[in-house]
Amino acid sequence: MPEFAGKAALVTGAGSGIGRAISLALAARGAFVWATDFDEASANGTAELIEQ
Numbered sequence: 742m743p744e745f746a747g748k749a750a751l752v753t754g755a756g757s758g759i760g761r762a763i764s765l766a767l768a769a770r771g772a773f774v775w776a777t778d779f780d781e782a783s784a785n786g787t788a789e790l791i792e793q
Contacts, residue, residue: 743771751775756783765790 750767754760756778764776768791776791778784 745770745772747771749773749775751777753777755787756780761787761790 745767748771750764750772752760752764752767752774755764755774755776760776760778761783764774764787768774774791776784776787778787
């Protein structure tokens, strides 16, 4: 079982850089991630990467 299964994370600045990396790492470990960013298109890009 992934270490963050059943956990949720709200990541600000998830559209790029460290925020994106943290979002992807948490999702890979089983967390449900809310990816937020001032630039909605960038946040959506991160969400698409998570869904892959």
